[in-house]
Amino acid sequence: MESPIRRISDVIRDHDEFLVASHYSPDGDAIGSICALGHLLTTMGKRVKLYNPSGLPSRYAFVDAPTPIASELPDTLPAWSFVLDCGSRERMGESLAARSNETGFINIDHHLGNDEFGAVNWVDPTQPAVGNMVALLAEALDVPLTGPLAECVYLAVATDTGFFTYGNTTPESLELAAQMLRSGLDIALMNERITKQWSENRMKLWTEAMSTMELFQDKQICATVITKEMFKRTGTTNADTENLINFLRRLKTVRVAAILREEGPDLYKFSLRSYGDDNVQQVAARFGGGGHKNAAGGSIQAPLAEAREQLVKAVAEQLERG
Secondary structure, three states: OOOHHHHHHHHHHHOOEEEEEEOOOOOHHHHHHHHHHHHHHHHOOOEEEEEOOOOOOHHHOOOOOOOOEEOOOOOOOOOEEEEEOOOOHHHHOHHHHOOHHHOEEEEEEOOEOOOOOOOEEEEOOOOOOHHHHHHHHHHHOOOOOOHHHHHHHHHHHHHHOOOOOOOOOOHHHHHHHHHHHHOOOOHHHHHHHHHOOOOHHHHHHHHHHHHOOEEEOOOOEEEEEEOHHHHHHHOOOHHHHOOHHHHHOOOOOOOEEEEEEEEEOOEEEEEEEEOOOOOHHHHHHHOOOEEOOOEEEEEEEOOHHHHHHHHHHHHHHHHHHO
């Protein structure tokens, strides 16, 4: 069977125009990956349009993208569209999903449970970030990992591995960082750009959110809540919650950290983080969600107290099984 990297490489060589997209509410891997692939393709002389239904978050405004990231699709789609870091067709957003008959999807992802919605699928849950996969594609196409391409790959890999501190960090990801460092990547500058993006309002939001923290199951589960009223009071958005959950799981006794974020009337989006063998992806799957073994999420339709009770119960049951 032909390897997905070879198949994707052939498609790139045989075509001149591509759309490159990632999941809505993009994180560092989503933004870094589409920009990295955009640089790879433009280096090869291809015409590229970058797309994300949520646009470019302000905290990633420093990214050297090869072309602006549009939040609206072009009138005409190219023959092939890359969809990166999307565990399912729904994650790419309604607009692109509704036009799937106009383009062929190349699905590059590392999430468990990916439904392989593409005409070409390269899904590898052993990869710590889709940025790693873009780097492998660049190697296969003899495109050097230098300049803005390397910066975007680093953004993707560093943010999805917690700057190489999470359990998904692999020897290959460390070797990739070393390779790019040798080739001139300024890691200190990149780390400053990635981390030094806080506002006073974000600090206020975190203060309010942390005050809602509760511990369950002999302090092994930590849960906090973020409401729409908190966003309104502090002048913040969903983007300002990024990485809060990783602070919760720093508590010495905590095995699983959870955030419940109000999305609508009695509708809460949840995020889960864990360590080691504690599999939160299986918890998320019980609510129709998904993700990775140690990082997953989904939604619960219920009043807050009930939603929190359901989630904590499901996590507790998973810990007992584990």
